[in-house]
Amino acid sequence: MPRFSFVLKETPSGRATHDQHIGRRTQAKVVARSAGCGIHGEPQEMLVTSAGGGDDYYYWWVLDAPDLQTLQDVLKIFTVDNHSVQIAVAPVQHD
Numbered sequence: 001m002p003r004f005s006f007v008l009k010e011t012p013s014g015r016a017t018h019d020q021h022i023g024r025r026t027q028a029k030v031v032a033r034s035a036g037c038g039i040h041g042e043p044q045e046m047l048v049t050s051a052g053g054g055d056d057y058y059y060w061w062v063l064d065a066p067d068l069q070t071l072q073d074v075l076k077i078f079t080v081d082n083h084s085v086q087i088a089v090a091p092v093q094h095d
Contacts, residue, residue, distance in 0.1 A: 002064065002067070003062065003063070006089055008087060032074050036066045068091075
């Protein structure tokens with residue numbers, strides 16, 4: 001199965017409910033696994049503070065997906081259906 005990595009960034013609405021991000025991540029894992037994806041480790045959480053003082057949370061995921069369409073379907077659920085994150089770095093396929 002192809003391996004992909006990508007980075008999600010918390011949106012303003014996700015930031016407003018950041019205390020719920022663990023529950024959202026748990027649900028995202030269920031979605032990914034039910035689509036036939038394998039998850040490699042825990043998504044890595046990064047807090048980036050800008051020069052202006054704002055904090056942004058980023059989440060680096062590594063998934064094995066049956067194909068690119070499945071990955072795109074999973075990302076749509078992560079980002080469009082659930083408005084708490086957006087794609088910060090597009091998926092990269094690793095051989």
